[in-house]
Amino acid sequence: MVLYFLTLVLFVMGVYCLIAKKNIIKKIIGLTITDYAINLFIILIGYRANGIAPILFKNMTMKELSEQGVDPLPQALVLTSIVIGLGVLSLMTAICLRLYEKYKTFDMGEINRLKG
Amino acid sequence: MIDTFLFVLLIFMIVGSAIAIETKNMLSSVISCGIVGAAVSVAFLMLGAPDIAITQVVVEVLILVILIRATITIDNTAIEVHWDTFAVVSSLIFFGLFLVFAFLAVQDLPRFGHPIMKVSQQYLETALQKTGAANVVSSVVLDFRGFDTLGEASVLFVSILGAFVILRRHGRKRRSEEDTEKVGILSEEEIREDYEEFRE
């Protein structure tokens, strides 16, 4: 339980950084931290006590795997989630560079032509 | 045993993130973020997810390189501090409430180390026979849930395409009607020319 809660704390820290910080690069870092939190949470919920990786090697029996293997589905989800995070990060960096070129600053406090 | 280890690792990650969020130096901020990522991949390795650990380490390296290369060099790495008290206080209250509810909610989840595995047990037992792949994660990613992976490849494609679109020289057509569609990697002269135009 405590582990789950700590990942949620990590998530909240990331969201705080994403929303409250003014610097654009800090915002990118916040996004990365939220990604870590959610990925770790999903892997944690799939862990089986004393589990092994869900990969069959030649010297293993099927029974061993099905009784001890950790949940493979969350791992598949996290693989997808990591790549999505990478994609979002690259798009965000591109927008940041363009914003820097246009406004000459990384400070969101000065990037305020729109009222919101 | 693993509980204690993960607990220490998570505390380490929280401290690392706090440094990454609050430090004034950009470079140390990015590097602490990278350290947190490395800790995450260690945690994946401990939790029986070597596939994810490999991917996480490699992606982490790439993220760090992109962040340092693309953003740090053009900033003077010092941040001017705007302490917006209202925003900070209101978000702290909101996040505090969120954490209280989250703390109550995680009590109802199955205990750590005892997942339900209603669907996944079948994957473990029949993946080899149904798909022929020894790596169960691979068989789930590319066969049982292949449609997700198609979506994931599209997400990567969209984001790369989006980045190229955003880095385009001109958004709207200007004086000359000729095609100014060169995108992405421009020569130095072109950007300089563009910049002169922009400054006018």
Place this chain on the structure above:
Amino acid sequence: MQTAYPLFSVLPLAAAFFNLLVTKLNKKVADYIAFVVTGTLAVMAVLTVFEAPFAYRVGGFPAPWGILLISDGLSSLTLVIINVIAFLAVIYSTKYMTMYTAKPKYYSLLLLMIAGMNGVVCTGDLFNLFVFLEVASLASYALVGFGCEHEELEASFKYLILGEVASTAILFGIAFLYSMTGTLNMPDLARQLEIVGINKAVAFVIALFIMGFGLKASTVPFHAWLPDAHPSAPAPISALLSGVLIKAIGVYAIARIMFDVVGPNAMVSTILMFLGALSMVVGVFLAVGQSDIKRMLAYHSISQMGYVMIGLGLGLNPNVPALVAAMALFGGIYHFVNHAVFKSLLFLCAGSFEFRTGTRNRYEMGGLIRKMPVTSTACSIASLSISGVPPFNGFWSKLIIIVALVQAGYYIYGGIAVLVAFVTLVSFIKLQRFVIFGQLPARFAALKESPFAMTFPLVVLAILCLGLGLAYPFLDHSVLQAARNALLDKLSYMGYILGG
């Protein structure tokens, strides 16, 4: 149709990838590819409406192990809205997008966005829904910043940040649900949740989903990005964002999960109705003072989505009589369709005015009916429609929602709905006075009507506005009722796990 169901998301994906390859050789082809593909999708969507509900197994794996695609009344109705409006937007783009550079990349992003929305609507798997939601969202972030000017990039950045917070919240919700039930398949989840019951964790998940999808649908406490993002995009994209995207990845997803997975619940109903009423009021009062036409329309989107939310919220309440709940739901879905039609029409009209006059400020225009008769007429029809003037479609759906509210005893919400309809009317009368009638500025003396490719979608949508309204008393309501029953009938939704 049944065997080709995955093509709804796969065909636009393939076209988007192919488009970028082919246009390296010849740039002209992009128009035709987008036209043909969206046209095919529109025809396929209309055909799906006449099919009985079915489930499709991707990869041939039985339900909880593989991914299940589900077609029922609501999803086929939403598919029709998405693909028909996307088709019209593509026709419009062929001329409008000559203002911008990099047309092939624009079409690829547009097709990817359509693929994402279709994927969200078709799927019966929660994580698959999330992946396609990300495809659609990422494409929309890039399209909002397509003009690469100061304001557009800023709007795109804000939209991206809030959108990603929403996505992460949704993913957390999905992870919680998976942990509690051990499955991701939505019909299966519905079954497992009946066993688990509404405990604290499920309540937390519902809160996360309302926050996440509410942010995507731009209900009021989470609306800050919409008035920036929607006006910044090119006009056909604004039409798609406001008319379709916030519905497909916001309202549709929230309705599907709340009705079919979680099930009717008084608490959720109260929250949704409160958020809906708040959206209606805040959106409409912020809209009145705007001088930028597209910005004003964006605020009206928030307000009109409030009507849909309040209808859905009332339908979700298990304590009101079943007939009233069904009526509210019917009104909500009807307004869902109507709003898609008239709001995309309004945005396309605003784009047409901008294309010729070069401005979006309503105080700089005037008397345009003499120079641009088709666009102006279409704009008037849409304005009457959105403000709920009797023969048009907006009137009927608002009337049904208000009557349902009054019958259920929510007199305050009913009063608010009437008041908001009135303020909307005032706001659009102001728009008419400044843009369409009044004095024609001297510099617009040589103005011409927009080209045919841009007026044709306007005419089609205007006819739809009028047709959906005038024919209402005679309409065979089977399509809308199938959509409503899809939401009310949780048992048959759970049954899809066996079929396919």
Place this chain on the structure above:
Amino acid sequence: MATKPDLMMNDSQKGMTLIVKTVVRFAIGIIFMFGWYIIVYGHLTPGGGFAGGTILACGYVILTLAFGKDLALRKMSDMAASIIDNSCALLFVLIPIVGFAFGSFFLNFPPHGKPFNLVSAGLIPLYNIIIGLKVTSSLFAIFVALSIFGRFVSKLVEEAEEEE
């Protein structure tokens, strides 16, 4: 080996110091080999298309960092990267569509072969290779675009500030 020494020695001005270049010259072959191993054995051992593709992309990134962008772009130009990216994405859509002919979208229709063999598990190794190529090309392209754009912008802004 992926690189030719004479190409690398030509531009001694560009990139990083000689020590870095020497180390990279030895490491780069191992990196590429490891990346391909991860991709090709994805269905038998940990790894797969995404991990391996990212490793290959990191290899190109190291080349760019150590020797300057010219050499890396000679290995894979931006145009080639874009074409590989698009065509691999297209293949990844088209191969599942072939499954329609055998009954269902995304059907793993070829025979699954003997477990633990390199050629087994039907389409999974093929998907891994396609995804690996796609990820490599797209990540390399985005890295080059972002880093070059960023550096040029910074240079111009600095010059502008000096003038003022």
